Amino acid sequence: MTFDDGPVPGPTEFVLEHLEKYNAKATFFCIGDNVRKHPTIFDKVLGGGHAIGNHTFNHLKGWSTSNQRYIENINQCSAQFTAHKAQPVKHFRPPYGRITNGQIKILKNKFQIVKKITVFTALKSCFIYLLCFSAFPCSPSTSPNEKKQK
Numbered sequence: 001m002t003f004d005d006g007p008v009p010g011p012t013e014f015v016l017e018h019l020e021k022y023n024a025k026a027t028f029f030c031i032g033d034n035v036r037k038h039p040t041i042f043d044k045v046l047g048g049g050h051a052i053g054n055h056t057f058n059h060l061k062g063w064s065t066s067n068q069r070y071i072e073n074i075n076q077c078s079a080q081f082t083a084h085k086a087q088p089v090k091h092f093r094p095p096y097g098r099i100t101n102g103q104i105k106i107l108k109n110k111f112q113i114v115k116k117i118t119v120f121t122a123l124k125s126c127f128i129y130l131l132c133f134s135a136f137p138c139s140p141s142t143s144p145n146e147k148k149q150k
């Protein structure tokens with residue numbers, strides 16, 4: 001079971017509570033900048049014995065990012081993990097599933113690249129997404145007009 005884009009207040013804490021209830025372990029593909037912003041929630045993920053994966057520092061789209069910037073951003077995310085004394089991370093999931101072959105070539109020696117998710121995982125993630133929809137950066141964002149009306 002995997003969860004992307006945390007750690008964020010609300011959804012990540014919700015997921016952690018439910019995993020604990022069922023004594024289940026998951027992999028959290030974390031955004032480095034969210035780790036920086038929400039260190040205590042990240043510590044809860046680590047403290048819960050869950051695995052973490054790299055999901056870049058700024059949730060970059062590989063297709064529209066230069067290889068150099070992409071790799072630097074991933075390293076920045078790893079550095080953030082290291083600052084929290086996390087174990088070295090083996091898994092990387094490209095945000096939006098968008099990664100170029102060139103980027104895969106550079107990264108494949110360092111990470112296991114997790115692009116596809118199983119149906120089972122997808123269903124579970126959907127359930128969580130429905131519950132926490134608004135807090136995930138991956139979710140469709142509202143248009144500027146809709147925001148103005150609120």
Ligand SMILES: [Zn+2]
Pocket residue numbers: 004005055059095096138
């Ligand atoms: Zn994501």
